[in-house]
Amino acid sequence: xxxxxxxxxxxxxxxxxxxxxxxxxxxxxxxxxxxxxxxxxxxxxxxxxxxxxxxxxxxxxxxxxxxxxxxxxxxxxxxxxxxxxxxxxxxxxxxxxxxxxxxxxxxxxxxxxxxxxxxxxxxxxxxxxxxxxxxxxxxxxxxxxxxxxxxxxxxxxxxxxxxxxxxxxxxxxxxxxxxxxxxxxxxxxxxxxxxxxxxxxxxxxxxxxxxxxxxxxxxxxxxxxxxxxxxxxxxxxxxxxxxxxxxxxxxxxxxxxxxxxxxxxxxxxxxxxxxxxxxxxxxxxxxxxxxxxxxxxxxxxxxxxxxxxxxxxxxxxxxxxxxxxxxxxxxxxxxxxxxxxxxxxxxxxxxxxxxxxxxxxxxxxxxxxxxxxxxxxxx
Amino acid sequence: xxxxxxxxxxxxxxxxxxxxxxxxxxxxxxxxxxxxxxxxxxxxxxxxxxxxxxxxxxxxxxxxxxxxxxxxxxxxxxxxxxxxxxxxxxxxxxxxxxxxxxxxxxxxxxxxxxxxxxxxxxxxxxxxxxxxxxxxxxxxxxxxxxxxxxxxxxxxxxxxxxxxxxxxxxxxxxxxxxxxxxxxxxxxxxxxxxxxxxxxxxxxxxxxxxxxxxxxxxxxxxxxxxxxxxxxxxxxxxxxxxxxxxxxxxxxxxxxxxxxxxxxxxxxxxxxxxxxxxxxxxxxxxxxxxxxxxxxxxxxxxxxxxxxxxxxxxxxxxxxxxxxxxxxxxxxxxxxxxxxxxxxxxxxxxxxxxxxxxxxxxxxxxxxxxxxxxxxxxx
Numbered sequence: 001x002x003x004x005x006x007x008x009x010x011x012x013x014x015x016x017x018x019x020x021x022x023x024x025x026x027x028x029x030x031x032x033x034x035x036x037x038x039x040x041x042x043x044x045x046x047x048x049x050x051x052x053x054x055x056x057x058x059x060x061x062x063x064x065x066x067x068x069x070x071x072x073x074x075x076x077x078x079x080x081x082x083x084x085x086x087x088x089x090x091x092x093x094x095x096x097x098x099x100x101x102x103x104x105x106x107x108x109x110x111x112x113x114x115x116x117x118x119x120x121x122x123x124x125x126x127x128x129x130x131x132x133x134x135x136x137x138x139x140x141x142x143x144x145x146x147x148x149x150x151x152x153x154x155x156x157x158x159x160x161x162x163x164x165x166x167x168x169x170x171x172x173x174x175x176x177x178x179x180x181x182x183x184x185x186x187x188x189x190x191x192x193x194x195x196x197x198x199x200x201x202x203x204x205x206x207x208x209x210x211x212x213x214x215x216x217x218x219x220x221x222x223x224x225x226x227x228x229x230x231x232x233x234x235x236x237x238x239x240x241x242x243x244x245x246x247x248x249x250x251x252x253x254x255x256x257x258x259x260x261x262x263x264x265x266x267x268x269x270x271x272x273x274x275x276x277x278x279x280x281x282x283x284x285x286x287x288x289x290x291x292x293x294x295x296x297x298x299x300x301x302x303x304x305x306x307x308x309x310x311x312x313x314x315x316x317x318x319x320x321x322x323x324x325x326x327x328x329x330x331x332x333x334x335x336x337x338x339x340x341x342x343x344x345x346x347x348x349x350x351x352x353x354x355x356x357x358x359x360x361x362x363x364x365x366x367x368x369x370x371x372x373x374x375x376x377x378x379x
Numbered sequence: 380x381x382x383x384x385x386x387x388x389x390x391x392x393x394x395x396x397x398x399x400x401x402x403x404x405x406x407x408x409x410x411x412x413x414x415x416x417x418x419x420x421x422x423x424x425x426x427x428x429x430x431x432x433x434x435x436x437x438x439x440x441x442x443x444x445x446x447x448x449x450x451x452x453x454x455x456x457x458x459x460x461x462x463x464x465x466x467x468x469x470x471x472x473x474x475x476x477x478x479x480x481x482x483x484x485x486x487x488x489x490x491x492x493x494x495x496x497x498x499x500x501x502x503x504x505x506x507x508x509x510x511x512x513x514x515x516x517x518x519x520x521x522x523x524x525x526x527x528x529x530x531x532x533x534x535x536x537x538x539x540x541x542x543x544x545x546x547x548x549x550x551x552x553x554x555x556x557x558x559x560x561x562x563x564x565x566x567x568x569x570x571x572x573x574x575x576x577x578x579x580x581x582x583x584x585x586x587x588x589x590x591x592x593x594x595x596x597x598x599x600x601x602x603x604x605x606x607x608x609x610x611x612x613x614x615x616x617x618x619x620x621x622x623x624x625x626x627x628x629x630x631x632x633x634x635x636x637x638x639x640x641x642x643x644x645x646x647x648x649x650x651x652x653x654x655x656x657x658x659x660x661x662x663x664x665x666x667x668x669x670x671x672x673x674x675x676x677x678x679x680x681x682x683x684x685x686x687x688x689x690x691x692x693x694x695x696x697x698x699x700x701x702x703x704x705x706x707x708x709x710x711x712x713x714x715x716x717x718x719x720x721x722x723x724x725x726x727x728x729x730x731x732x733x734x735x736x737x738x739x740x741x742x743x744x745x746x747x748x749x750x751x752x753x754x755x756x757x758x
Contacts, residue, residue, distance in 0.1 A: 065539070115582075133580055172576040172579070187558070197548070201551045205555075206559050208588070217659075220652075224652050230403050239618060250611055269604065276564050280565070286571060287581050313423045347417060
């Protein structure tokens with residue numbers, strides 16, 4: 001790919017342009033707001049002018065509701081050989097493209113899963129997409145050439161392409177992105193009318209839950225309404241869960257008033273809360289850990305830690321010094337040992353199988369009392 | 380403070396004990412699970428034994444529903460001169476203490492606003508509370524000595540004490556901690572039954588929204604039911620917001636089916652979404668920025684950036700080199716300037732008033748064309 005046009009120089013469009021420029025592609029920038037295109041150019045994202053001849057790829061970086069009109073206008077003036085977009089909703093724009101665009105075969109839907117709370121060209125970063133998924137949603141008329149250019153763009157930006165159908169994409173992102181945004185917004189909206197102490201006791205948990213609610217309301221309104229059908233079902237399920245929780249809380253609040261020291265009752269309310277919390281933990285278990293590679297076979301080193309203050313800290317320090325982050329070391333079982341000859345704690349330290357021998361030998365040489373390594377199924 | 384007892388050596392209790400030991404306090408540790416107390420001791424958090432005489436302060440680090448029983452048992456054996464706790468619910472335990480404890484005047488409620496998703500003594504950190512708020516909730520019988528020890532504990536852990544009434548505390552944390560936890564859990568619970576592509580497209584936004592749902596379900600069930608009364612009202616308001624959103628999404632999904640290319644209509648559904656998103660942004664505006672000090676008076680440096688590719692990136696680089704993080708620089712207005720003698724972008728860079736002259740002079744010396752600094756009201 002030698003030449004590219006980017007239509008819409010907001011956060012995503014400008015970041016794509018910066019990444020492409022950085023890889024030697026000649027990029028032509030445009031935006032309804034001419035100052036935004038010139039800002040992107042001044043940032044080094046390309047030239048704020050029309051290309052002299054059709055480019056290899058045009059990237060439509062406009063909100064979901066404007067994809068079809070932007071594609072039609074671009075195809076009518078012959079802007080590019082093939083086209084993609086970066087909107088986070090795919091089925092609606094695809095239907096509109098199939099119904100109305102002059103050459104739908106030259107279009108493949110795209111959606112890089114990356115963003116920031118800040119918007120506009122000044123927030124753009126060439127590395128925004130590095131290591132992130134980039135969904136591509138070819139429709140039944142999409143040409144091989146269009147799909148290939150979409151794949152090339154994702155790879156050029158350092159992202160990992162994921163090919164799926166537009167409807168499947170929209171159902172997934174309703175759950176992974178759009179409904180979470182709504183929840184962050186309903187939670188953040190409550191803070192406005194909260195008691196005076198809210199800013200005093202706001203911590204990291206609240207900040208994390210509400211962070212994405214800071215996104216541009218106009219763009220997000222466009223995204224949410226463009227994916228209304230896929231979101232509606234999820235929102236109804238959430239509301240049903242919240243109704244059950246509200247009923248449980250009412251029961252528990254009443255119990256609290258009637259017998260204020262009787263916290264121990266495991267009634268219906270408690271079961272509802274425990275069930276929800278456990279389902280939440282189970283839901284998280286299905287998400288990949290950030291930065292985690294494929295599961296690694298582990299060996300469990302078993303170390304006897306003498307029962308003296310600070311000895312366990314000393315062991316964890318020794319393990320850390322061997323290149324294992326202490327936060328990653330899940331010490332799985334700590335048992336009090338009361339043998340005749342020694343009292344202490346038996347600690348089980350899972351380490352990657354490949355490093356087990358080296359780490360075990362080093363710990364043994366340092367005087368730690370250890371049992372032979374035991375293999376653990378890959379997690 | 381010379382001596383301290385910590386009852387309950389989970390994440391919070393062990394972290395308090397590590398911080399106190401680090402400040403030279405003699406700490407005595409106990410836990411219903413004796414291996415947990417010995418693990419904390421082996422980490423260097425103190426001694427897993429009973430103190431030989433009453434300690435200066437006992438810290439009850441047990442779930443909210445067990446505060447009163449733990450205090451009664453400790454006071455009956457004369458464990459300490461004064462008592463506090465670290466539970467995240469304060470009104471219910473306080474009522475139980477006032478009704479049943481032998482010496483309620485020797486107790487002050489406490490709640491450090493800090494935590495991790497990992498639990499147990501092995502997750503503990505001496506610095507867990509550094510810079511975090513630490514609520515203290517004296518009741519009408521709390522002695523001056525008890526409150527002073529609570530303040531001393533917070534300061535010893537590097538936290539910022541905040542004194543408030545127990546009921547006010549519970550209303551605030553319902554909004555800032557307990558309801559966010561519930562929302563994170565209902566969202567995470569939905570992931571379990573989601574489409575197969577969920578793990579492929581899960582990004583940082585989803586991870587942030589759901590992160591706290593990984594907390595220990597048994598502890599959180601105890602916390603949530605202990606604050607049921609304060610939470611119930613907030614959950615009802617959230618459910619009402621979600622009902623409005625669900626109705627709006629239904630409207631928009633229907634419109635989508637009836638006229639699939641008519642995304643432009645600004646009907647009731649769009650207004651509902653836009654209103655919610657805007658309220659979310661407004662709610663976040665009331666939260667302190669993490670690590671932010673008091674508002675600083677700013678001056679707006681105005682720089683004319685020549686209309687050549689990469690010039691704005693060069694300016695931002697120059698500003699960064701002067702010690703201002705580019706992400707903190709809000710370039711507030713970028714205007715295209717088309718004067719006879721020059722075309723370019725007018726960029727307004729707010730900098731702290733105290734640094735304005737130095738930064739302006741340096742940029743001027745580097746050849747940047749700038750107007751005089753203009754003062755901006757403190758944000």
